[in-house]
Amino acid sequence: MKKLSVKLGILFFFIIFGLVTFMFFFLHNGITQSRVEEELTSLQSRGNSHRDILEKHFDQDTIAHVVLMESEAETDVVITNQDGQILNSSAPAEAFVKYLKGPLPSIPSEGRVIEGHWEDEPYISTVSPVEKDGQLVGLVYMFQDTASIHSMMKRLNEHFAISGWISVIFTIVIIIFLSKGITKPLLKMKAATREISKGNYSVSLPDTYDDEMGELAESIETLARDLQYLTKQRNEFLASISHELRTPLTYIKGYADILRKQDLPKEETEKYLTIIVDEANRLTQLVKELFELAKLDQNQFAIVKEKVDLHPFFEKIKQRLLPIFQESKIEFTVSCPPNLYVMADPLRLEQILFNLLDNAKKYSPNNGAVVLKALKHKNEVHIVVQDHGKGIPEKDLPLIFNRFYRVDKARTRSLGGSGLGLAIVKELVHAHGADITVSSTENAGTCFEIIFKGEVR
Structure with a gap:
């Protein structure tokens, strides 16, 4: 049974x-x-x-x-x-x-x-x-x-007995059809879930039920699509990790072998050692970012919020980053009205802005401009990072927060980065209970906007 x-x-x-x-x-x-x-x-x-x-x-x-x-x-x-x-x-x-x-x-x-x-x-x-x-x-x-x-009474009992038997027979027939009618879609869903467990996510269930059965079928199809997307993301993630780890390791191993086997002039030795150190630093940063994402995924990332006055906070960021922008001949301006507050973790908010500003610097041409500003709109505080660089194609905008996603498919090392920065930014912004949006026009620039809801006095 x-x-x-x-x-x-x-x-x-x-x-x-x-x-x-x-x-x-x-x-x-x-x-x-x-x-x-x-x-x-x-x-x-x-x-x-x-x-x-x-x-x-x-x-x-x-x-x-x-x-x-x-x-x-x-x-x-x-x-x-x-x-x-x-x-x-x-x-x-x-x-x-x-x-x-x-x-x-x-x-x-x-x-x-x-x-x-x-x-x-x-x-x-x-x-x-x-x-x-x-x-x-x-x-x-x-x-x-x-x-x-x-x-x-005997005749009456006979009539009732006949009626009873007829009722039992009809009841059994109705129950057979009813139980099969109820379980038929469930059996189809069972078969669909079995296919999903085997890795076949292209399941389709008939949309013939406008009730809980229909909702369950739709949920199973949604689950299949989500699992298909996650499987694809996982494969891409593993491929990206393999690539990102293999590249610096190849550089380190290759130049280490050259230094070990050949008697090179001091100048070339210094050059190769510098490359090894740079790649080791890149590898260290990648591992650090992966650990941060793992903590965010497991809700082990502590966000300690406090009342942050954005005006002095922005001035501090400007003092730290202005020399770097000046070195790249990029104009860096900061704008924030006094007495504008948000509830945030200062260290994590700084990490978010550093990531966005670093991206803005990388993709801005010489003599370009990057703006960091904050403004109040109704009961919201908007923090904007805007550049006038090469911009992002419209088809890539929905994907830029994905892990290891790069607009530059050639993965040129001149622009650096692991493709994890914006993924971390998004997770940190959501951990603050805020939202982040992006708009961009090719060859005109990109604008990231962080929105903190709820006025802080």
């Missing part, structure tokens, strides 16, 4: 069978009681009709006439005087004696039922009082054989 369709079928069967059984039982009891009450009411009405006749003429001829009428009917009548002595009956009175014995409680004028237990007794019975001038002069007992009621 491992199949879901079987489990659902059994569950539905017991639920529906239980409901149908309860309804049948309730209906059977209702019909039974109704039919018995109808028989008793009819018997009582017949007795009251005879009583009405006898109240007009309570004599032997009238009594004999009433008994004669009942002798041809399915019911029987016993007429007694006020003391319970039998005056006449439509059948031998011995069968009715036990119902006539004992004092009767006060009988209302409309009569009463004296025996209604049709299941255990051979007769059901009613009694109607015969009165003259307000005095009780006789009693009319009406009897009906319960065999007819038992026969009627």
Whole structure:
């Protein structure tokens, strides 16, 4: 019993069978009681009709006439005087004696039922009082054989049994189709997830369900697309790491071999050692950035926010970076109004800006310009890093924050970088609860904008 369709079928069967059984039982009891009450009411009405006749003429001829009428009917009548002595009956009175014995409680004028237990007794019975001038002069007992009621109930039970079996058969058929209808899309989803587990992410599920099933199918397809994207990203990531690690290691090993095997002039030795040191530094920086990304991915990167006054903070950055920009003959300007604050980790905010400004410097031509500015817009603080360099093609803009992504596909070493800087920037900005956007025009420049939401006073 491992199949879901079987489990659902059994569950539905017991639920529906239980409901149908309860309804049948309730209906059977209702019909039974109704039919018995109808028989008793009819018997009582017949007795009251005879009583009405006898109240007009309570004599032997009238009594004999009433008994004669009942002798041809399915019911029987016993007429007694006020003391319970039998005056006449439509059948031998011995069968009715036990119902006539004992004092009767006060009988209302409309009569009463004296025996209604049709299941255990051979007769059901009613009694109607015969009165003259307000005095009780006789009693009319009406009897009906319960065999007819038992026969009627037997036919009723047969009908219910047939209806019950038909209901069970229809229930089983409906449950089979219902359980298969429910589990069919689940089986398709199971097959799709099995394909995904094998690495086949090109799964497609029919979009025919406008309910939770449809949402689940859509979620599985989304999961497949995301896994396909992540697998592609992982492969590209591993290829990029291999490339980034292999390049400096190749330089270090190659020049180290040259220095070890050849007796070179001091000038060339210094040159090769400088290359080895530069590549080792590049390798160290790459490993450092990879560790930072790993910490960010695992939420192990601590962001200690405090109230930062951007005006002196920007001035500090300008003092540190201005000589570097001047060396590259690039104009570097800073603009920030006084008393403009953000809640941020100063060290991480500095790291973000250094990364963006370093990129701006690399891609700006000589005699170019780079601007760092901050401004307030409604309840937001915007920090802008803008250059007038070579710009970024529009097709590359959505991808520049991906790890190891470079606009320069040739990976020229003159521009340096590992392709991890902007990925780290994005993670750090989001860790602050801020957003970062980029806009660029080729050969006109690029603008990065960091948006801190919520005014800080």
